[in-house]
Amino acid sequence: QVQLVESGGDSVQTGGSLRLSCAVSRLMTNGYCMAWFHQAPGKEREGVASLYAGSSITDYTDSVKGRFTVSQDNGKKFVLQMNSLKPEDTGTYYCAVFGAMRPALGSVCPLINGRYIFWGQGTQVTVSS
Numbered sequence: 001q002v003q004l005v006e007s008g009g010d011s012v013q014t015g016g017s018l019r020l021s022c023a024v025s026r027l028m029t030n031g032y033c034m035a036w037f038h039q040a041p042g043k044e045r046e047g048v049a050s051l052y053a054g055s056s057i058t059d060y061t062d063s064v065k066g067r068f069t070v071s072q073d074n075g076k077k078f079v080l081q082m083n084s085l086k087p088e089d090t091g092t093y094y095c096a097v098f099g100a101m102r103p104a105l106g107s108v109c110p111l112i113n114g115r116y117i118f119w120g121q122g123t124q125v126t127v128s129s
Contacts, residue, residue, distance in 0.1 A: 047111025
């Protein structure tokens with residue numbers, strides 16, 4: 001079992017920034033894919049950024065490229081830096097992980113809900129215009 005706890009959600013205005021954190025209960029220096037998911041009100045949860053633990057292997061959905069950055073602060077914390085926020089970024093943000101081999105060259109961790117096993121409870125982000 002892996003426990004994940006998100007924090008950092010808040011209300012900001014358009015163009016603002018937030019830094020979300022995901023604290024994990026297990027040291028993750030490799031062997032895990034990690035991702036951030038966004039669920040807008042009334043919509044399905046969608047992957048926004050992924051990272052292979054202990055590496056610089058990342059991926060982003062098109063709508064956040066150039067604005068969001070996923071990173072690992074230490075072996076037990078992942079971060080999503082969110083800049084130039086837009087009203088459509090409003091929603092609940094979840095972090096999730098699953099055990100995985102290092103992606104092959106040119107490959108990344110998936111942004112697919114069903115691949116992730118362990119989930120946090122979410123943190124709320126509200127972006128007002």
